[in-house]
Amino acid sequence: MSAPHRFDRGLTDDLMSFLAASPSAYHAVANTAQRLEKAGFRQVAETDAWDAETSAAATSGTGGKYVLRGGAIVAWYVPEGAAPHTPFRIVGAHTDSPNLRVKPVPDLGGHGWRQVAVEIYGGPLLNSWLDRDLGLAGRLTLRDGTTRLVNVDRPLLRVPQLAVHLDRAVNTDGLKLDKQRHLQPIWGLSDDVREGDLIAFLEQESGLAPGEVTGWDLMTHSVEPPAYLGRDRELVAGPRMDNLLSVHAATAALAAVATRSASGDGTLPYIPVLAAFDHEENGSQSDTGADGPLLGSVLERSVFARGGSYEDRARAFAGTVCLSSDTGHAVHPNYAERHDPTHHPRVNGGPILKVNVNNRYATDGSGRAIWAAACDKAGVPFQNFVSNNSMPCGTTIGPITAARHGIKTVDIGVAILSMHSARELCGADDPHLLANALVAFLEG
Structure with missing residues (x-):
């Protein structure tokens, strides 16, 4: 293989477009698929037979599939x-x-206000959702069983904070939020809130007939667009960097590797894969989460579609390596004591290698060597992250992937600030540094 592909700040520009266009996981995978289609990938249906006789071009043959x-x-x-x-x-x-x-019953209100009933998903920084203009996006399921993406990307909702005059101790004792009572957003005025109002509004927004929507998976998002920040525009502020930053970088890397290989620019010793799962923020235990069967099923069917046996499957998995790419914590200048004193990852310092000896991350010494080799090949610096011993350590899909599939897994990512806020902060160079390292890893 010739010199590694090199991304630059143009990839960061594209990341901001990707973040803005992906207010939900459903939009994120649709946008990922669109990017892969441009690189020659084609969708494969799980309900189709994956064999040479019925679908060689789509499943068992060479090329990109998803x-x-x-x-x-x-x-x-x-x-x-x-x-x-x-x-x-x-x-x-x-x-x-x-x-x-x-x-499920979204229409709520009182005292002349029209509100939307919401549930807390994952572990957000709740205060970051206050007094922020919010849109509404997600997936609608129609009466015929089909689905439709919806994105009301304009100021529609707001969770108003209580005025300081009515909470005099808020700046001394801290903000205390009851998840049930204090986080229901307003979206208008009414003395007559009726069940079905919100879904009827979304049907109208989507050009659907009344009563056509019978199911929904909807979520709020900040409508403020991503932006460069700082004197020298060396930072990027935006939503959902955890973890669409990694999804975007991995998509760009996979497309670059596939394009180079298809053009005959060298051979690949491995089959490069992108696996982007839902529901990591609440445990990954779903049919679309990392603790579900999706990845193993796809990899096994790929082996068998190419004429492989169970022995081939076992050999392939034994030689497989996964990089679990997720955002991590950059050292916070106002709270440096919360970090390990000898591990202070900085933004724009290159991606981080995450280590936890209690297997909250899956990295071990041999995994570190694989990651170091990829970064060296790409000419990308990397940093080390380990939690302060007095602080609990988060986790990722890494240990789940390693345990469920018996695959060597290494935890890496990009260091950011304000993780789990409605608006997070990263270095403007780190996205393309990550993508360059991922190219080198996928090429082997």
Whole structure:
């Protein structure tokens, strides 16, 4: 393979467009699929037979394929000459972010206000959702069983904070929010709130007939667009960086690797894969989460579609490596004591390698060597992250992937501030540094 592909700040520009266009996991996978389609990938239906007789071009042949399931996508590229036992190189990420999600009976109100009943999804910084202009997006399920994406990307909702005059101790004792009483957004005025008002509004917004929507998966999002920040525009502020930043970088890397391979620019010793799951923020236990069967099913069917046996499957998995790419914590200048004193990742310092000896991250010494080799090949610096011993450590899809599939997994990512806020902060150079390292990893 020739010199590694090199991304630059143009990829960061594209990341901001991707974030703005992906207010939900469903939009994120649709936008990912659109980018892969431009690189020659084609969708494969899980309900179709994956064999040479019925669907050679789509499943068993060479080239790029992807599977969509709800808010998850698995994409892979089979290079020329790949044997059934060829190992995979996987970049894993997740598409969901903490937010406020619409309840089954959404219409709420009182005292002349029209409100929307919401439930807390994941572990958001609740105060970051106050006094912020919010849109509404997600997936509508229609009477015939089909689905339709919806995105009301304008100021529609707002969770108003109590005035300081009515909470005099808020600046000394801290803000205390009751998740049930204090976070229901307003979206208008009415003394006559009726069940069905919100869904009827969304049917109208989507050009659907009244009563056509019978199910929904809806969530709020900040309508403020991503933006460069700082004197030298060296920072990026935006929503859902945890973890669409990784999804975007992995998509760009997979497309670049597939395009180079298809053009005959060298051979690939591995089958590169993108696996972007839903529901990481609440435990990954779903049919579209990393703790579900989706990834294993796709990889196994890929082996068998290329004429492989169970022995080939076992050999392929034994040689497979997964990078679990998720955002991590940059050192916070106002709270440096919360970080490990010898591990202070900085924004624009390159991606981070995450380590936790209690397996909250899946990285071990051999995994570190694989990651270091990829970064060295790409000419990308990397940093180390470990939690302060006095602070609990978060986790990722990494340990889940390693345990469920028996695949060597390494946890990496980009260091950010304000994780789980409605608006997060990263370095403007780190997205393309991550993508460059992922290209080198996928190429092997």
